[in-house]
Amino acid sequence: MTDWDQELGHVESAALDALAAADSLETIDAAAAESVGKRSALAVMQRSLRDVDPDERRRRGALLQASRTRIEEAVASRRSELVGAHRRAQLASDALDLGDVITGARPWALTAGHGGLIPAVQAELEDVFVAMGFTVAEGPEVETDWYNFEALNIPPAHPARGLWDTFYVELGDPETIVLRTHTSPTQVHLMEQAVAAGTLPIHSVMPGRCYRRDTPDARHLAVFHQVEGLVVDENISFADLAGVIATFTRAFFGPDIRSRLRPGYFPFTEPSAEFEITCTICRGAGCRTCSQTGWIELGGCGMMDPAVFDAVGIDAERWSGFAFGFGIDRCAQMRAGIADLRALTENDVRFLEQF
């Protein structure tokens, strides 16, 4: 062992001793600077390598590096001990027995809070449908492929799946569990439950949060809210569907807003329709928002497809029904004249305080 090697040994053990002795966040910082900083003995030894022949330089360099690594590890571990100790001490001095709080004595700044726009619009929509005789049902946001797609007559790889850009959940086999892309799986749960319990008919609306793997823009959010309606009863026809949509439209948007249907396609309804309402911006006169047509698309609807009744065990000879769905955020957007939906998720309180 050369003198140089011995010197390195002394430098390292001195540094480790100094670190072990550090007892606060301030002293550990100082000790770290002294052990591995630019002016440390280690750095001086490093610089002196210049004057050594190449082979020896290489040998000493490796030893220096190993030593430096050990010291740095010691700094990190001592620092985390001290951080932990600091936090423990702070928490101990902070301790408060909440059972001792005298709530009546607590001053409370009186301020007005503001409810969210989406929950408010959702509640208003629910109220309109409740007044029309609907109950309100809810379902989970994470669903199996069966509820979100297959029971709705959308088997795996069906091209119609392209209509819904889907987030898959990392559970079980690949692509078996999804974030629901629409509120329609709740329909399936409702029908299954009603069949099992023998409680048909169903007249329900189902609001909730949905997910689509679609880059957010002014009119779409990847996480959004929808409300779905389902009626399963005897003697229900397309005329009832059109009537419910018309009544809802007037009740929610106002007496001068009309609705109309045009053919559409959803695998779970047949006949299917898109429903449009009078453009709420120009009131039907024609403007940029409605591409001069006077109408804007609000949602989709249709008569329950017999294949869906089959999947849940409802006798299509006795029962018929319809379903409809549309975006709550979109209704809010029209209601409050929000040009870009992303303002909703921004949550700037200056925005929120308007509602």
Add this chain to the structure above:
Amino acid sequence: MRVPRSWLSEFVDLPESDSELRDILDDLGLVVEAVDQVGAGLEQVVVARVEEIHAIPGADRIRRVVIDAGDGPVEVVCGAWNFAVGQHVPFAPVGTVLPGGLAINRRVMRGVTSNGILCSPQELEIGDDHGGLLILDDRGVDQVGQPVGEALGLAPDVVYTLSVEGNRPDAWSIYGVARDLAARLGRPVRAPGLAAPDGGPATADVAHAVVDAPALCARLTVSVLDHVVIGPSPAWVVRRLERAGMRAISNVVDASNYVMLELGQPTHPYDLERVAGATLQVRAALPGETLTTLDGVRRDLARPGRGLGDTGIDCVITDGDDQVIGLAGIMGGASTEITESTTRVLVEAACFDAMSIARSSKRHGLRTEASTRFERGVDPELALRAVARLVEVLRASIPGLVWCSDPLDVRGEVTPPARVELRSGDVERALGAPIEEAEVRQGLEALGFAVAAGAGGGLVVSAPSSRPDVREGAAGRADVIEEIARLHGYRRLPRRTPTWAAPGGLSDRQRLRRRLRTAVVDLGVTEVWTPSLVSERQFARTHAQARPVRVTNPLASDSVILRPTLVSGIAEVFARNRERGLVDLRLGELGVVFAHPGDVAEPRRSRGGVGGSAQLELPTETERLTVLLGHHDDDATTAVALWVTLAGLFGLEESDFRLRTRADVAATHPTRTAEVVTRGGDAVVGVVGELDPDLVLEIKGAPGRIGLLDLDISVLESVLAARPDRVAQVPSRFPSALIDLAFTVPLAVPAGDVADALRTTSVLVESVRLFDVYRGAGVPADTRSLAFAVRLSAPDHTLEDAEVAALRQQLIDAAAAGGARLR
């Protein structure tokens, strides 16, 4: 799908007005997404001959060009380099307004006056090419002075962009749209011009067709085209392809694309000499096989993908050596592509299984014009008709083309078109109004359905081969009724608002949620909406020990894991608002949080897997109300006050709950947080306290402390539901006695226990209220002084001093039993 009006009008007489046509298309469910006027604005652009080309001193990107447009030499400055003296190019003189709206002015560049511009295809909006001028000689145009629009046959046109629904394979073509319009308008639909096989050798002597996988291929036809001369397509073919959104390539490929757009049948041309044995065979790919498709990508075949129930079947085309030369119905291989020297062409026109094409297309991430048509379902009877049309179109550029006789036609398993029984009254039951049988018949027949009388006044409707979307049985009935309703017009159908006996209403949970929300907001909290997906970092920050529920295919790295708590989302909103200099924030959210099934004692189970045949474990979803209190002097005590006030609003008393200190609740301050538990200790309603000081530090400019209340809505709901019905208590009319008692209580004994002991001492105790807490001088360490105000009363008399004194002693004894000593 882009549909030029001029092309459409070849098959059916259209309404004069574009807005009327648009309206009818919309009402048929062929939604018009855009209407583009094309070919207009070319009246002023004329054919010019290039006379001279000169360099401009000091300029290396532009040149001085002298042209003649019929009125003598004109000088222009031009930045294109792809033309020569003597060629003919489009010239837009000063004053022209180009289709894109660009007005041409006289300009002087480097001392040279430009009296107009020479135009590229893009500037004229007849192509995407902006690399140089449109060389008119290539299109057979050389008459100087003639308007370019006229010379190219570019009559102004309207292009409708239609959105065709997934269940309308029959409408995914120009002809299909025309057929729908004809049915609605009650007008005849004209057939396209078709060629016939016309001699040459019998196809079977030249080529071979084999279907080894009949389930994947309902029909394979193979035709041989001889005397092919590869070259450009005629102008009208190019124009139509471009207006429909496709690029012209060469006459054979263009004719194939043309027919696909017009009739909906994808076809694939191969160079016959490059296909071994001139044989096309359809089979399932074998594991280990690969194919380099036309886009230059090497693809591994027959490898199961991630998709649910995906077995990895790829339907492929092979040659006579059994080598894979194409991914059937999706994309051909590079090895058999048509080249400039091709003289004999094999044309494959087939019908492949829709589901298998859809799976392969998804698995290989390869969607093509062909695959989108096949996966919706192509008419199996269309194949040879499409080839006949292809030959007819190709003859415009190759008059000597020979279509060898007796094209090969091999059938696989063809699903026969559906036959649907429409019982008398079915239509009225479904639509709410009857539709005349004559109208039903006429409309359906115009779409190609065969309609016959059925039993009991009903109809038997047979779908045409072009409607593979029409199903059998009850579902098929719904399909046919949709067609009837569609042709009749949804807008003309009646409306009726149904009524039923069952009342509507909200559930207990929904009412609770609304009340909670209103209460919290009324108390000064602003409601936020945070995303349900959080980043890895956010998750690790609060729930390092929990298992994350990850999304397999996140859109962005900040939205990867389903949130385990609302706290981090609200804290982030808090930080964002603080950064904007907004202060005194009290923010809350009522929303769902998620727990991994592996972290839950009894995971949620649900029907899943293919056919819903399995039971799968799913994340547990819990609804929570979470509030962060960040007024400048808010802290854990504010949160406790908020909880007690909220509880009071729901008729719950402070004494119904205990605050049990917990040091291990994610994201909270370990020594200033407590669980809210019911008095029996059996249910945890939520957490009250402060945000973890480390998290507070991360919020720039945050107040020193942030109070936190986090309630589990379902537990709160069950606590409220379990309350016994109240029996009204009438307060005693006799005056109450008030006594104050101060105790020294060990720190380990909760104030609530002492209060309970006092409260239960006697029925004469009306109420107990903590009114002072003191620690410090005069009180032993490890204890604090708690002072209670106790109200005593009897229902039937005024309490005597002696009674009060006795009760006082009882209270002191009761407290002492719990470790509290009177001070």
